[in-house]
Amino acid sequence: MSFDAAGTPLLAAENLSLTRGGRDLFSGLSLQVARGQLWQVEGENGAGKTSLLRILAGLSRFGYEGAVTRAVNPLYLGHHSAVKALLSPRENIAWHPSGEADYAQADIDDALARVGLYGYESLPCHSLSAGQQRRVNLARLYLSNNPLWILDEPFTAIDHAGVAALQARFVEHVAEGGAVLVTSHQVLEVDCEVHRVVVGAGAAA
Amino acid sequence: MNAPGTAGFFLRLLRRQLVLALRRPIEIINPLLFFAIVMALFPLGLGPAPDTLAAFAPGVLWIIALLACLLTSESVFRGDFEDGSLEQLLLSPQPLYFSALTYSTAHWLTTGLLLALVSPVFALMLNLPASAIPALAASLFLGTGILSLIGCIGAALTVGLKRGGMLISLLVLPLYVPVLIFGSAAVRGAVEGIPVAPYLAILGAMLSLGIALAPLAVAAGLRISLDA
Numbered sequence: 128m129s130f131d132a133a134g135t136p137l138l139a140a141e142n143l144s145l146t147r148g149g150r151d152l153f154s155g156l157s158l159q160v161a162r163g164q165l166w167q168v169e170g171e172n173g174a175g176k177t178s179l180l181r182i183l184a185g186l187s188r189f190g191y192e193g194a195v196t197r198a199v200n201p202l203y204l205g206h207h208s209a210v211k212a213l214l215s216p217r218e219n220i221a222w223h224p225s226g227e228a229d230y231a232q233a234d235i236d237d238a239l240a241r242v243g244l245y246g247y248e249s250l251p252c253h254s255l256s257a258g259q260q261r262r263v264n265l266a267r268l269y270l271s272n273n274p275l276w277i278l279d280e281p282f283t284a285i286d287h288a289g290v291a292a293l294q295a296r297f298v299e300h301v302a303e304g305g306a307v308l309v310t311s312h313q314v315l316e317v318d319c320e321v322h323r324v325v326v327g328a329g330a331a332a
Numbered sequence: 333m334n335a336p337g338t339a340g341f342f343l344r345l346l347r348r349q350l351v352l353a354l355r356r357p358i359e360i361i362n363p364l365l366f367f368a369i370v371m372a373l374f375p376l377g378l379g380p381a382p383d384t385l386a387a388f389a390p391g392v393l394w395i396i397a398l399l400a401c402l403l404t405s406e407s408v409f410r411g412d413f414e415d416g417s418l419e420q421l422l423l424s425p426q427p428l429y430f431s432a433l434t435y436s437t438a439h440w441l442t443t444g445l446l447l448a449l450v451s452p453v454f455a456l457m458l459n460l461p462a463s464a465i466p467a468l469a470a471s472l473f474l475g476t477g478i479l480s481l482i483g484c485i486g487a488a489l490t491v492g493l494k495r496g497g498m499l500i501s502l503l504v505l506p507l508y509v510p511v512l513i514f515g516s517a518a519v520r521g522a523v524e525g526i527p528v529a530p531y532l533a534i535l536g537a538m539l540s541l542g543i544a545l546a547p548l549a550v551a552a553g554l555r556i557s558l559d560a
Contacts, residue, residue: 184423185422185423186419186422186423186558186559187559188555188559189559190559200423200424200425201423202423203419203420203423205416205419206416207414207415207416207419208415208416209415209416209417209419209420210415211348211352211411211415211417213351213352213355213356214348214351214352214355218348218351221344222344222345222347222348222351223420224345224348224412224417224418224420224421224424224431225420225421225423225424226341226344226345226421226424226425226426226431227424227425228337229337229340229341229344
């Protein structure tokens with residue numbers, strides 16, 4: 128685990144401003160995500176949450192003002208699940224293009240079991256439901272050593288029990304010294320401090 | 333920020349691409365079928381006289397191989413763009429240069445290499461002299477590698493567009509031209525009894541240049557396409 132080098136923030140943004148289609152989505156937005164913090168990005172539909180997350184993750188590199196510094200490449204889960212329908216859950220994780228590590232098969236099966244995919248490891252993903260396909264992607268949260276998670280609507284298509292398990296995982300990760308930045312319209316039910324950043328019109332942030 | 337196991341990652345990525353291709357065999361068969369169909373049309377258009385066909389065969393075979401590569405190159409990054417895999421690839425701590433090279437290699441293995449392997453059969457159907465067949469296979473073997481690398485540049489630049497099909501042809505065809513010239517010249521040289529080694533050497537040099545530079549362009553193209 129590479130979580131122990133405390134001190135500098137994992138992710139810092141200064142004075143971010145973004146205009147899309149003539150509309151100011153946000154301006155003068157600053158935040159510092161340190162180890163051990165859970166951040167929730169809030170805002171209405173179309174407020175610019177995903178745009179903000181793509182900027183913070185480093186996927187959008189132009190077209191905005193301000194500066195972003197990252198201590199590490201984040202583990203980013205976006206709207207698209209990056210799950211290949213023709214591959215099994217096990218293959219999807221083992222050959223994942225994010226290339227974070229060469230996981231042992233036992234670890235992969237363990238992570239898949241923890242997201243409720245025990246018994247589905249070697250079925251092609253096109254035979255899984257939408258929620259199960261999202262869960263394949265979420266299994267990475269049980270494998271990765273990456274301290275910084277940027278998650279865009281991770282609860283989409285996930286059932287109640289799954290959402291609770293996921294929130295418990297966030298708390299665990301934060302307690303281990305990681306950091307989580309998440310967008311969701313749901314209220315996070317976690318027993319740790321949630322830092323909030325509000326995006327969009329009428330935002331007092 | 334190099335993650336450990338870089339070589340292992342590219343082998344896994346290559347394996348992923350090849351397994352994906354094998355589970356959709358139609359995409360591997362399509363270019364071969366295209367090659368066969370178009371080639372079957374030439375005797376109908378040019379007349380079945382064996383001498384005429386033999387005279388046109390080097391150019392015809394190379395042009396069809398080139399078009400088959402062009403047709404398939406559009407889809408290299410399409411699926412991975414749509415399902416978000418490319419975002420993950422860009423955020424990967426692994427060098428994007430080698431990832432781009434891996435995608436090109438996978439494309440070549442599933443189109444160019446197969447075209448080079450089956451080309452002798454088609455060459456016989458067009459009455460190409462048997463002495464020119466090794467030159468044909470060798471020139472396609474090297475040349476399609478260059479075509480895959482160039483095609484990936486076009487694919488990376490147009491992957492974010494809804495209909496990039498025509499644009500990719502415009503971007504890529506000018507770069508294909510030198511490969512076509514030297515590739516078909518090698519086969520014609522073999523028919524006329526001229527040494528083909530110089531042509532193959534030029535193709536090899538172009539391939540080396542392509543391996544060195546094309547992945548840089550592909551990486552930059554992918555970053556631009558995903559920025560939107």
